[in-house]
Amino acid sequence: MRYLALLIIVIPAIDIGFLLLSGKTIGVLPTIAFIILTGVAGAYLAKREGLQTIKRAQEQLAYGQLPGESVLDGICILIGATLLLTPGFVTDLIGFLLLFPPSRKPFKFLMIKALQRKIQTGNIKIIK
Numbered sequence: 001m002r003y004l005a006l007l008i009i010v011i012p013a014i015d016i017g018f019l020l021l022s023g024k025t026i027g028v029l030p031t032i033a034f035i036i037l038t039g040v041a042g043a044y045l046a047k048r049e050g051l052q053t054i055k056r057a058q059e060q061l062a063y064g065q066l067p068g069e070s071v072l073d074g075i076c077i078l079i080g081a082t083l084l085l086t087p088g089f090v091t092d093l094i095g096f097l098l099l100f101p102p103s104r105k106p107f108k109f110l111m112i113k114a115l116q117r118k119i120q121t122g123n124i125k126i127i128k
Contacts, residue, residue, distance in 0.1 A: 015088025022089070038092045042084025045099045049077050072108045073101075080104075 022031045057070035080098025083091040097103040118124040 011090055012088070015086075015090050018089040019087070035087045038096075039085055039087075042081060042092070042095055042099070045096075046077055046081030046084065049099055049101075050074070050081075053077060069108075072111055073104065075111065076104045076107050 019031060019035075022034070053070050053073045057067035057074070060067040060070060076098045080095040083095030083098065086095075098107055115124065
């Protein structure tokens with residue numbers, strides 16, 4: 001939780017710094033155009049990846065399998081889309097990484113490890 005508070009402060013500060021530097025280097029209008037372009041591209045990619053993930057989860061459920069991997073993909077896509085709609089270069093980079101399946105794997109690995117830790121410490125209980 002303390003890391004989350006740190007990220008909420010540090011990431012926007014870094015993004016503001018990059019936006020100011022970009023505005024000074026390439027100009028205000030190209031910077032705004034870039035922000036709008038990444039938002040539109042991010043929305044398109046999030047929709048495409050999200051629909052594929054839903055389809056994959058439905059197929060897994062139809063075959064009687066638990067859609068664990070698809071759920072993690074869905075979480076990554078949701079977070080990635082949210083970051084892409086947030087103006088800034090750092091958030092856009094992280095958002096794009098979360099949308100593309102190959103670069104999504106390390107994030108899913110971290111989520112699994114965090115869940116395993118919480119289960120082992122007793123913060124999350126699984127009732128059968």
